Amino acid sequence: MFQKSVFDLQPYERIALFKVVIQQLLSYHKFRSTSDERIISLIDVRKELKNLRNFDAAQEKEAREASLIREYEAEQLEELGEAARADFVKKEEPSKETITLINFVKGGSFVGRREERLREVEQILMNGVSYAQMEADEIKKVRSLQVEHTVAAENDLLKLIYKIQSRVGWHCLGRDRGFRTYWYFNSLPLLLVENTNSMDERGPCLGPTPLDKVDEKYRQSCANDDELRKVLLSCTATKDCPVHGKFRRSRWQLIKSMDVLNEIESACNTRGFRESELLENLKFFSPILKTIIGRCSDKVRFLRCRTDFAKKLFLGFIIRNKHKIVWL
Numbered sequence: 001m002f003q004k005s006v007f008d009l010q011p012y013e014r015i016a017l018f019k020v021v022i023q024q025l026l027s028y029h030k031f032r033s034t035s036d037e038r039i040i041s042l043i044d045v046r047k048e049l050k051n052l053r054n055f056d057a058a059q060e061k062e063a064r065e066a067s068l069i070r071e072y073e074a075e076q077l078e079e080l081g082e083a084a085r086a087d088f089v090k091k092e093e094p095s096k097e098t099i100t101l102i103n104f105v106k107g108g109s110f111v112g113r114r115e116e117r118l119r120e121v122e123q124i125l126m127n128g129v130s131y132a133q134m135e136a137d138e139i140k141k142v143r144s145l146q147v148e149h150t151v152a153a154e155n156d157l158l159k160l161i162y163k164i165q166s167r168v169g170w171h172c173l174g175r176d177r178g179f180r181t182y183w184y185f186n187s188l189p190l191l192l193v194e195n196t197n198s199m200d201e202r203g204p205c206l207g208p209t210p211l212d213k214v215d216e217k218y219r220q221s222c223a224n225d226d227e228l229r230k231v232l233l234s235c236t237a238t239k240d241c242p243v244h245g246k247f248r249r250s251r252w253q254l255i256k257s258m259d260v261l262n263e264i265e266s267a268c269n270t271r272g273f274r275e276s277e278l279l280e281n282l283k284f285f286s287p288i289l290k291t292i293i294g295r296c297s298d299k300v301r302f303l304r305c306r307t308d309f310a311k312k313l314f315l316g317f318i319i320r321n322k323h324k325i326v327w328l
Helices: 011-026 029-087 096-106 115-127 136-168 225-231 258-267 275-284 286-306 309-313
Strands: 172-175 181-184 191-194 252-254
Touching: 011 029, 029 136, 096 115, 096 136, 115 136, 136 286, 172 275, 191 286, 258 275, 258 286, 275 286
Parallel strands: none
Antiparallel strands: 172 181, 181 191, 191 252
């Protein structure tokens, strides 16, 4: 009987075999239930991260307001003397938790502190701090310490979300109005953009994109409406439509710098059908994406020093006609 190695097959044939194996595995209850459990846990962890960020924003606001009050009181005392205290709002008495935090930050270095004391302080910080009970210098020190713990907790949750999504196979950040798909990978430090060349995925033009909400400064840089729509990556309802037109683009592009990623994020439409999801994920995974791009940028510089291959591979986002990429 003739035997053939998998390495003798063409790439598309190997992928077809992998798909058969995947579908076969998913037909078993144990594999499906494991995937479902991961998806449920992913939803819970994402919700936990959202709550943590809301908590941090609320604490930042409270600390800022308390600092402004203390600064105002200091200015009044300097200008009017002790008589100004009569008009001050009575400060809350420090609670036991507040006193613990104040004594902790006054102690200076954290090296050599008892483990139980560190855990107690961390618990107080993550449960919420009453900044209205503190003086200006105490607010600054305690808030700085709280931010350190919050950032560490956020990074831990992000890594967990990233790990779960990678196991589930959710490597897609979203799509933009040009039907480009944004991918990240846990095995390689890459952020890739996939251009679709299929008319079935893009669909037909349904009429030119309205321009009534476009800022006047962009109108002034274009000779006519069609040129403006092309700059904004919008539908022109013509044969050379940048969104639905019959043309071929490079299949893959690489986001190679934070400047490009920030430009994409700032240009996404928060109300867009596709871009709202992309924008949410770009913000959600911002710390991890920065790390990925940082590692990718190092490799780009290395390749540029070694070979011209980088010029062919790292296409980036080419901004033509000196116009900034602006998406509605």
